[in-house]
Amino acid sequence: MNEQPEATKTVASATEVLRGIPTPKGDVRRLSPLQAAGVRLALGVGLAIALVTAAVLVDWFQGRPGFPSVSAATTQGQAGNLVQNFKELNELSFERSTKIFDLIVVKAFLPVFTAILGYIFGSREGREE
Numbered sequence: 567m568n569e570q571p572e573a574t575k576t577v578a579s580a581t582e583v584l585r586g587i588p589t590p591k592g593d594v595r596r597l598s599p600l601q602a603a604g605v606r607l608a609l610g611v612g613l614a615i616a617l618v619t620a621a622v623l624v625d626w627f628q629g630r631p632g633f634p635s636v637s638a639a640t641t642q643g644q645a646g647n648l649v650q651n652f653k654e655l656n657e658l659s660f661e662r663s664t665k666i667f668d669l670i671v672v673k674a675f676l677p678v679f680t681a682i683l684g685y686i687f688g689s690r691e692g693r694e695e
Contacts, residue, residue, distance in 0.1 A: 611679045630656060
C-alpha cells in the first residue's frame, strides 16, 4: 500500500491526452484556401453580431427608465399615473433597442452570415466527384 494520497496524484495534460487519440486516416480533408477564408470571415461576422448584441443590451439597460418613487402621500390616482408613465417609457426604451437590433443584426449581419455559412458548407471544391 504505497499509493500516493489523493491530493498529490498527477493529472495528464491536454496535450498528453490528445496524443493518445488516434488520427483518422483518409476521412479528414483540409479546407481549401477559399473555404478557410470563408471560415475566418464567418467568425468575424459572428463576432460582430455578438458585439452588436452586447452593445444593444447595454444601451437598453442604461436607457431604461428608473422605477418611480411612490411616497405615503401619493394618492391612488397619482400612483396609477406613475405606473402608466413608467410602462410607456419602458416600452419606448425596449422598442428603440429592438429596432436597432433588428436593423443592424437581423437585416444586415445575418443575411451575410448565412450566405458565408452556405458557401462554406455547400462548397464542392476539394470533394471527390
